Amino acid sequence: MLVLIDDANLEAIKRIYEFYPCDGVTTNPSILKKQGENPMEVLKAIREFLPDGAQLHAQVVSLTAEKMIDEAHHMLEVLGKDTYIKIPVTSEGIKAMKLLSKENANITATAIYTSMQAFIAAKAGARYTAPYVNRLDNMGADGVQVAKDIHDMFKMHGLNADVLAASFKNSQQVLNLCKYGIGSITAAPDVIEGLIKHDATANAVEVFTKDFYSLVGEGNTMENL
Ligand code: G3P
Numbered sequence: 001m002l003v004l005i006d007d008a009n010l011e012a013i014k015r016i017y018e019f020y021p022c023d024g025v026t027t028n029p030s031i032l033k034k035q036g037e038n039p040m041e042v043l044k045a046i047r048e049f050l051p052d053g054a055q056l057h058a059q060v061v062s063l064t065a066e067k068m069i070d071e072a073h074h075m076l077e078v079l080g081k082d083t084y085i086k087i088p089v090t091s092e093g094i095k096a097m098k099l100l101s102k103e104n105a106n107i108t109a110t111a112i113y114t115s116m117q118a119f120i121a122a123k124a125g126a127r128y129t130a131p132y133v134n135r136l137d138n139m140g141a142d143g144v145q146v147a148k149d150i151h152d153m154f155k156m157h158g159l160n161a162d163v164l165a166a167s168f169k170n171s172q173q174v175l176n177l178c179k180y181g182i183g184s185i186t187a188a189p190d191v192i193e194g195l196i197k198h199d200a201t202a203n204a205v206e207v208f209t210k211d212f213y214s215l216v217g218e219g220n221t222m223e224n225l
Contacts, residue, residue, distance in 0.1 A: 001177075001178055001181075001182060001183060001184060001185060002023040002024070002055075002164075002183065002184035002185070003020070003021065003022055003023055003184070003185060003186075003187070003192065004022065004023055004024045004025060004026050004055065004057070004164070004184065004185070004186035004187075005017075005022055005024070005025045005026070005186065005187070005188075005189060005192065006025075006026045006027075006031065006166060006186040006187055006188050007025070007027075007031060007188055007189055008025075008027045008031045008032050008034065008035050008039075008042050008043075008046065009034070009035065009189075010042075010045055010046060010049060012189045013025055013046060013049065013189075014049065015189070016189050016192055016193075017049075020192055020193075022054070022192075023054060023055060023184070024050065024054040024055030024056055024057070024082070025046050025050065025054070025055070025056055025057070026055075026057040026086070026108075026130075026164070026166065026186040027042075027043065027046075027056075027057065027058050027059065028059045028086065028110070029059055029061055040078060043056065043058050043075075043078075043079055044078065044079065047079050047080060047083075053082060054082060055082050055083075055084055056079055056082060056083050056084070057083075057084040057085075057086050057108050057128075057164075057186075058075055058079065058083065058084075058085070058086060059085075059086035059087070059088075059110060060072055060075070060085060060086070060087055060096075063090075063092060064092050065092045065093070065095035065096040065099065068087060068092065068093065068096040068100075069096055069099055069100055072085040072087075072096070072100055072105060076105060082106075083106065084106040084107065084108045084127070084128065085100065085105055085106065085107055085108065086107075086108045086109075086110045086130070087100075087107060087108070087109060087110065087126075088109075088110055088111040089109050089110070089111060089112055089117040089118075089120070089121050093109070093121075094120060094121060094124045095124075097109065097121060097124035097125050097126050098124045098125060100125070101124065101125020101126070102125070106127050107125060107126045107127055107128075108126060108127065108128040108129070108130060108164060109121030109122070109124075109126035109128070109129045109130065110129075110130045110166070111130075111132070112129055112130055112131040112132065112150075113131070113132060113135070113136060113139075113141075113146075114146070115131075115146055115149040115150045115153060117129075118131060118150040118153070118161075118163070119150070119153050119154075119157070119159075121161075122154060122159040122160075122161035123159065126161055127160070127161060127162070128161065128162055128163070128164035128183075128184065129150060129161055129162075129163060129164065130163075130164045130165070130166040130186070131143065131146050131147045131150060131163065131165055131166070131167075132166055132167035133146075133147055133165050133166065133167050133168055133173050133177075134167040134168055134169040134173065135167045136167075137169075137173075143165075143167070143173065144173055144176045144177060147163050147165045147177055147182060148177070148180050148182070150163050151163050151180065151181070151182055151183070162183030162184055163177075163182050163183055163184065164183070164184045164185070164186060165177050165182055165184070165185045165186070166185070166186045166187075168185065168187040168188070168191045169191065170191070170194070171191070171194050171195050174187060174191070174195060
């Protein structure tokens with residue numbers, strides 16, 4: 001399962017990249033707004049930092065297919081390879097996906113709230129589809145189940161598309177999708193950090209360290225023995 005960072009703050013992205021295995025970064029216009037800077041400059045700085053082969057997902061904001069395609073061409077030119085153009089699953093968006101996929105552009109269908117939206121986007125040529133898991137949960141639906149249904153439908157119909165599940169608020173949502181074999185998730189830095197946090201682990205490490213120091217003296221490690 002690919003793990004992407006859903007953020008545009010370069011310091012936060014660098015911190016997560018330093019400690020955790022990651023496959024790229026996803027953004028949307030609201031995430032970029034939080035930076036309060038020229039969004040294209042923010043995206044360029046993220047691209048410069050990312051290692052070769054890492055994915056960068058960035059969204060168009062135009063409302064017509066023709067304008068979305070113009071935007072996508074510009075974004076691909078500026079942000080280079082391994083850039084995924086995020087397009088919302090409106091009717092204009094689906095049209096843009098159909099046309100852009102003919103150029104072999106990487107497309108991520110976004111703002112997905114139903115499994116049918118994902119299916120149609122995949123048929124239109126989207127490589128990834130992003131159901132909003134936690135937003136669905138907040139609406140009284142089952143976000144994890146929607147992501148699982150999309151995954152199953154892609155397999156059943158032999159579509160060359162994956163789920164890129166988005167909008168997480170806790171580890172349990174991520175775990176449920178990981179256990180199901182979902183292709184990729186994107187989560188905010190605090191959710192990614194939460195994936196491994198456990199008080200029992202911290203306590204175990206504390207006891208191991210104390211025991212070792214009582215044996216060989218405070219501050220010594222295997223390195224000095
Ligand atoms: O990219 C979509 C995703 O970021 C939405 O997440 O946390 O705003 O529901 P959230």
